[in-house]
Amino acid sequence: MEHVKYNLESNHNNYKVIDLYTDGFNPAYDQEELRLFHSGQTHDLLVKEYLTDLKQATNLIIISPVWWNDLPAILKGFIDKVMKEGPDLTHVVTPTGIKGLLTNLNSAYVFTSSTSPTFYLKLFCGNAIKRVFIDSTLKQIGVKKTKWNNFGKISTSKKADRLKYLKKIDTLKLIF
Template sequence: MSVNNILIIYCHPYTGSFNHAELEAVIHNLQQHHQNFTVIDLYADGFTPFYDQEELRLFHTGQTHDPLVTKYLHLLQATQGIIFISPIWWNSIPGMLKGFIDKVMKEGPGLSHTVSQTGIHGELTNIKKAYVLTTSTSPTLYFRCLMGNGIQKIFIRKTLRQLGIKHGQWQNFGGISSSTNSKRQNYLEHLSQQNFNF
């Protein structure tokens, strides 16, 4: 199986958003460093983030009737690093991204995880590190100190680790609604030059 060095999972419906500007900055960065990468654009792909009756019936067999689920899982199995780009909505990841985790992470040997009496064993150990790049209207300190630090404590340290992704780094551009154009541009410049170390 060929290896894509980096898989970008992008989750925002609006191409005029700051998240989309982040995506473009990250793509520019990886191109400048001659990195192989693939972009999953959940909204552009028309991904359905919820189970229907047949999909739920197939879940415990590790199967699916959604071709995007098969495509996405194969990409996950063939990558060494992930960059998530997403807003924070209601103190957590958006429903679209949560649905990606729900539907694509199939239970079974050789898939994303297996379940035993002692817990969940992650199968995606090929992924050495995940970067989670988020934006929020509230300041980052608000999430870290007052709202339970859910992206770091739940999404990275629990969910991703259960899938076998042991190392994750969260960086958030907070207070985006009140930020200046200069501050936003400086952050995008930082992303375009940041060393994504996998």
């Protein structure tokens, strides 16, 4: 995350970090949240804050590990709880499918790291990050363009490879 922040600051981009772990975000629905689900409401103050942040953002950067060939539960819970259906929220359901309302999000950059090599995730594990998260979920909420960068084989990588990857992050065009 530090290299992404460095990149954004070096290019004079304003940003706000949402750290689900630091915030103590609970990805699970409780009974009250389930009751409010179909109305698009929430009693979770973090969900309200995150919705406000998403509606004000112009770009999105997601940094996440890949666990069991997919996103971790906390990020899936973020999507489940924050991506609310309703005319003033993230999307509406139409007769032909979901219409995204976060059209303010011009782009998203997804950074992941995995124990598996990237080619393995793409060719043998269904490419869930690209096919489900990027091409479906992010697109459905209104994100126009997305780039994905995975650092595969992270647990067996050499320090020089990790440093090379971080140096690459320093120079990427994160807002596109």
